[in-house]
Amino acid sequence: xxxxxxxxxxxxxxxLVLSVVTSLLGVNKFLTANGLNVGMLFVFAxxxxxxxxxxxxxxxxTMAKWSTGxxxxxxxSTSTEVWLVDSVARLSKKAGxxxxxxAIYDGEPNAFATGASKNSSLVAVSTGLLxxxxxxxxxxxxxxxxxxxxxxxxxxxxxxxxxxxxxVVFLSRIVGYVVDSFLRRNDEESSGPGIGYMVTSIVxxxxxxxxxxxxxxxxxxxxxxxxxxxxxxxxxxxxxxxNALRRLGNLHTEPLPQNMAASGIAGGSSMMALFASHPPLxxxxxxxxxx
Numbered sequence: 312x313x314x315x316x317x318x319x320x321x322x323x324x325x326x327l328v329l330s331v332v333t334s335l336l337g338v339n340k341f342l343t344a345n346g347l348n349v350g351m352l353f354v355f356a357x358x359x360x361x362x363x364x365x366x367x368x369x370x371x372x373t374m375a376k377w378s379t380g381x382x383x384x385x386x387x388s389t390s391t392e393v394w395l396v397d398s399v400a401r402l403s404k405k406a407g408x409x410x411x412x413x414a415i416y417d418g419e420p421n422a423f424a425t426g427a428s429k430n431s432s433l434v435a436v437s438t439g440l441l442x443x444x445x446x447x448x449x450x451x452x453x454x455x456x457x458x459x460x461x462x463x464x465x466x467x468x469x470x471x472x473x474x475x476x477x478x479v480v481f482l483s484r485i486v487g488y489v490v491d492s493f494l495r496r497n498d499e500e501s502s503g504p505g506i507g508y509m510v511t512s513i514v515x516x517x518x519x520x521x522x523x524x525x526x527x528x529x530x531x532x533x534x535x536x537x538x539x540x541x542x543x544x545x546x547x548x549x550x551x552x553x554n555a556l557r558r559l560g561n562l563h564t565e566p567l568p569q570n571m572a573a574s575g576i577a578g579g580s581s582m583m584a585l586f587a588s589h590p591p592l593x594x595x596x597x598x599x600x601x602x
């Protein structure tokens with residue numbers, strides 16, 4: 312319930328901010344008496360598309376802590392915490408990264424990396440993962456998450472999300488305007504868009520949004536392969552990462568909250584492969600040279 316409330320409140324806050332911004336810029340007035348101002352509409356779509364994506368990125372670390380209950384380790388108090396912080400420090404140094412925050416949260420086996428930049432990142436692992444994996448397997452998972460940070464995956468995914476969001480907003484309103492104009496072609500007294508514009512825009516935004524999610528999911532799957540390869544490089548051998556993936560295949564894993572599904576080592580899969588944020592474990596193992 313907490314996750315759902317946070318997700319809804321966050322999205323409402325983002326939409327409110329973007330509404331204020333587009334109003335202040337005046338780009339929300341793309342429908343004029345003379346028709347559709349395509350240039351203004353594109354700026355409006357870009358503000359909505361990129362604005363929402365980057366606000367989410369800036370809030371990602373805070374929201375990750377809130378939604379999972381992750382506790383940042385500031386002063387390691389157990390041998391596990393000492394090992395965890397030391398391992399992330401060693402892997403980060405090897406990857407040429409500044410030390411990220413390290414956190415633990417209660418939950419089924421999983422881990423994630425998030426943050427707005429390489430200089431402001433977070434690596435978090437669940438208690439379930441630490442309890443169910445060997446130290447070498449868990450270290451491979453940490454290396455995978457560090458590789459995500461080194462690859463700049465959070466920012467790149469945000470840029471891709473911003474681009475597809477922009478075109479979803481832009482194209483849905485273009486189609487809505489065209490359909491509405493066709494429906495009102497013989498109505499000379501009406502001014503401004505009618506119900507056809509609103510309904511068509513909403514329907515198109517849903518349809519185009521589904522198609523856009525396929526593009527984002529494809530990239531998410533590719534970055535998992537790259538992070539696996541990055542982990543193999545940091546570990547000096549692909550074997551620990553292969554073993555960690557095999558172990559995940561035999562464990563019950565719980566997907567992360569929806570806004571973080573693509574960030575985890577496990578989860579985020581879908582009954583429909585096109586919408587899966589993670590490739591099948593068998594494909595990831597095979598890509599590392601395993602069988």
